[in-house]
Amino acid sequence: MNKLDQLCIVMVETSHPGNIGSAARAMKTMGIHDLRLVKPTRFNSPETRALASGADDILEQAKLLDSLPTALTDCHYIIGSSARSERSLPWPQMTARTCGLRVNERLPEQKVAIVFGRERSGLSNEELEHCHALVHIPMAFDFFSLNIAAAVQIICYECMMASHSAPNQHEHPTPTLNEPLATAEAMENFFQHLETTMIEVRYLDPANPRLLMRRMRRLFxxxxxxxxxxxxxxxxxxxxxxRKFQHRSP
Structure with a gap:
């Protein structure tokens, strides 16, 4: 198995069809084939095909999905792309090069997703809650962000280069486990169960939740x-x- 077959690129609500085509071409040149599109504004257009330029198979196999959680159900490790380095709640963050190394450590035993947000606004805080870490590509002269297809190209390149490199004795790779990691779907079910339980035992006030669940997501x-x-x-x-309901029984 090609290690990169276990890596998927997820694009959320992409508005420009040309960016989807360019991203597909970027993936194809780096040997990555699993493209997942969450509610794109337009997808199957002549501009998409033209800018894909030989990556028609990536477009034909692309999965069209109606939500980010649905796109991530089979994934074990999720990295969100963010143009903002500062957020209300700090999240583990890495460079594109480190991202490639971290992805390589987890392949092919784990399914890894890299998520790219909207051209104008990126990923929302709620969408970033589904991610284990963020990747940030710094710009010269404090320029705000790269074109999304260019960002996909850079990240895919780093993942491809890391997959072809010899292991570094100074690196600390993720240990191989004899049992599977929980998928994103399993973790979402757990977080819903956790939130419900914390509300029932009055540890979490749903009227004033603050950032408690976001912190719990970051912890796990x-x-x-x-x-x-x-x-x-x-x-x-x-x-x-x-036990809570037993205590309430007469």
Whole structure:
């Protein structure tokens, strides 16, 4: 298996069809084939095909999806692309080169997604909550951001170069586990269960949640638990819920 077959590029609500075509071409030149499009404004247009320039197979195989969580259901590690280096709640952040190295450490055992946001506004804070880390490409002279297709090209290049490089003895690769990591879908179910439980035990006030759930997502994103570990955590939450209702019984 080609390691890069386990890497997917996700584009969220892309408005310009030419950017989709250019991104597909960027992926094809770097040996990456899994393109996922979340609610693009226009997709199958002559401009898309023209700018794909030989990457028609990437476009034909692209998955059209109605939400970001749906696009990430089978993924284990998710990196969001962000033009902003400062946010209300700091998130683990890396350069494009480090991104390539981190992706390479996880392939092919894990499915990895790199998510790119809208041309004008990027990814929302709510969408970034689905990511384990952010990748930021700094600009010269404080220029705001790259064209999205150019950003896809840079990130795909770094991932391809990292996949072809010999392991560095000074690097600390992600340990290979004998059990699968929890998928994004499993983690979303866990976070919903966690939020419900915290509300029921009155630890989380839904009228004034602050950034508690965002911090919990960041915490578990750093851990990247396995599926069996998530099952244990959800079993604990169910036990807490059961004990709460037992105390309420007459």
């Amino acid at each position: 994103g750093r851990i990247t638990p396995t599926q069996s570990e998530v099952n244990i955590l959800r079993g604990m939450l169910s036990a807490f819920q059961g």
